[in-house]
Amino acid sequence: MSSKRILHKLLSKTQNPKQLIGGIAGTFIGVLLLSLAVQIYFEYKSLFKEPKNDFGKQYIIINKKISALNTLSGGISAFSADDIEDIKKLPSVQNVGSFTANRFNVLAELSMGNYSPGIRTELFFEAVDDRFIDNLPEDWGWKEGQESIPLILPADFINLYNFTFAPARGLPLISPNTIKMARFKLRLTGGTGLKEYSGRVVGYSQRLNSVLVPKNFMDITNNALSPTTEKEKKGRLIVEIDQSKSGELYKLIKEKNWETNESRLMTSKFAFLLEMILVAVGILGIVILFLAFFSTILYVLLSINKAKYEIDTLLLLGVPRKHIINWYSVNIGIIYTVIIVTSSALVWFIKSMVADYLGKFGFNITAGINPLTIISAVAALSVVWLIQYLSIRKLS
Amino acid sequence: MEDSFILNQVKPNPIRIINPESVWNQQIELECGKFYQVISPSGSGKSTLIGILNGYRKDFEGEISFNGKPLKNAGVDEWVSIRNQKISTVYQDLKLFDELTMQENIGILDSFTPHKTEEFPIGEWSSKLKIEEKMDTKARFLSYGQKQRVAIIRALNRNFRWLMLDEPFSHLDSENMEAARLLITEECRRRNAGLIITGLDKRFVQNDFISLII
Structure with a gap:
């Protein structure tokens, strides 16, 4: 035994x-x-x-309040060099970046095969330095002459579509990966002409509430389609700060009567x-x-x-x-x-x-x-x- | 001498009176190969000696050594290994497992050590002790006298240098007692092992037994 x-x-x-x-x-x-x-x-x-690597860092987006005055004048209140200097002076601030908006019209077209009219919509782009983008996708970036433009969508965008737009219209729900497979036709028109590209979504940002394109693409295309001698207006800033010492920045924002993405902070x-x-x-x-x-x-x-x-x-x-x-x-x-x-x-x-x-x-x-x-x-x-x-x- | 015990000023603690002739508080050598009978006029202390020699009684003063090695501070594992290889004991309460059959009780070491029961003449021994028909009976169904004989066979069913028996014949009739005594002394002589036996009836004490007085 x-x-x-x-x-x-x-x-x-x-x-x-x-x-x-x-x-x-x-x-x-x-x-x-x-x-x-x-x-x-x-x-x-x-x-x-x-x-x-973002551990302990926080990103805050600041803009000036839009008032009736802006509606009348038709222009945004941009941050001055002094404003930016004030922010940079704070010891908790590690970096300040600004968003660049498109100065051309964007028409995006998604064809759904030969028998369907497809979807067509006007769009707007923003660009920011790569260092401020969370979850930077591998195939992000653009070289001159490249025909395909990578886009980053706000993660909320899909939720907005799935929870409100699609149910109301009886459209199918879309998963983030499905959108990544789609190719858009992008028609960019400005004062000096028209350019056509194909766009594809390569990633989603939790942090930035904007349709993002690579910065160099934005600069080159802005200059090509709507050249201007005016200095670029800085309407929205993104500030990288030490999370534990964010108090000073909020004090400044309150003093100057600016706005932040407070809801993000709630998140x-x-x-x-x-x-x-x-x-x-x-x-x-x-x-x-x-x-x-x-x-x-x-x-x-x-x-x-x-x-x-x-x-x-x-x-x-x-x-x-x-x-x-x-x-x-x-x-x-x-x-x-x-x-x-x-x-x-x-x-x-x-x-x-x-x-x-x-x-x-x-x-x-x-x-x-x-x-x-x-x-x-x-x-x-x-x-x-x-x-x-x-x-x-x-x-x- | 090889495999001998030396008791150096050993005495149980506490002890009331020490008989001047007693083994306690003296220097004594128990030589392997010799036969000892433990005599206790007061009727107590016999099991204490068996307990000390088996390493499960620690409540004593003095030194004990085996084979030249002091054992006062030996741990459980060291004692288990000595018991495993050198000492075989029939305890007063026999220490059989009630739920196992006679055969399983006798062959218990087979399951845990390289020991092989089939190398020992269990059948011959059990017929000498008239218990061979109980092989497949659970120990709980055996009488105390039968259990004593099973315990003796289990003790013989292994290699040892010392055989110790604590009142092994208390419930045996004189015929079985004689058979058991013969078997035990025969096996110890054949293996040149030492024998310590307590509670031995005076009728059976032979000349070659050395008395250990408690």
Whole structure:
């Protein structure tokens, strides 16, 4: 008879499965919560977060208020060189950039095959230095003579279309990736002529609420189609600041009576709140895990105590201790492996359900579990298992 | 001498009165290959000596060494390894597993160590002790006298340099007692092992037994 079977025969009669189930259920819930928190954290990071190198930085877009005066004069209030200098002087400000608008007309055309009239719309572009663009796509950029123009759309654009325009018109919902496949015909007309390009959407910006084209394309085309001797008007500025010291800038904005993208700031506050909730869920998972760990370790120690006669006798007969320690540790290990596999499967299942649901609203969530989710569950249970192993060792 | 025990000023703690002839508080060598009977006029302390020699009683003063190695501070694993290779013991409470059959109890080491029961004449021994028909019976269904004989066979079913028996014959009739005594002394002589036995009936004490007085 194998040592495992003999031990099973001797030691398992001292077990009480009802008590064990409580510990297993607690461990399972703890691991599941922890895995979900980790998984949601990574999903949320990939959906909303700015790239890694932007950590601790914040981007604020400022413009002067539009008043009735602007409506009459037909021009925007541009920032003066002094205004920009005031902003740059603030110690928290790291960079200031300005948006360049198009001085030509843009007509975009999307043909839908030979039998459909297609969609035609007027558009407007803006350009800004690449350093201010979040999630800069790989195929961003333009060289003179290049016929295809990459565009970046505001991420809200698709939501606006999917949630308001499409349902009202009975049009199909569009996912961000579908739009990327479309090719637009762009007709640019200015005082000196007409140019035709093809446009394609290469990415989406959470930060910038504008249809963006590469800066060099904008400068060259502006000069080619509507040359001007006037100095470029800086109507909107983008300011890169140290997030922790944004107060000074807000003070200045208030003093000068300018406007900011306050709603964006709300988004970032919401993102912060979400992050806090996820951290709380993760910590809750760990707390439950450790409560469950104490209940399992108490259970194991109790059953070792109940099996004291059997264990002592085996040791007195000269049976090496490792057999007994291994029997307990391997069995706990098997239970933990099953817990990790089931909870990962459940996370995967929940995720694909949620991905299907959110996919309808234009969120593009990749399939599968983040390896770090499984790694964190394995790491947490390994620590628990190791502590249990050491206390079993000490006891027998 | 090889595989001998040396007790140096060993005495259980606490102990009330020490008999001047007793093994306690003296320097004593228990030589491997010799036979000892433990005599306790007061009727106590025999199991304490067996416990100290097996490493599960730690409540004593003085030094104990085995094969030249001091063991006072030896850990569980070290003692388990000594028991595994050198000492075989029949404990007073026998320490059988009630849920295992006689055969499983006898062959318990097969599951955990390289020991092989089939190399030992279990059938011959159990017929000598008249217990061979109980091989497949769970220990819980055996009488105490039968259990004693199973425990003796389990103790013989391994390699050892010392055989220790704590009141092994208490529930045996004189016929079985004699058979068991013969088997035990025969096996110890054949293997040139030491023997320590407690609670031995005076009728069975032979001349070659050295007395250890408690």
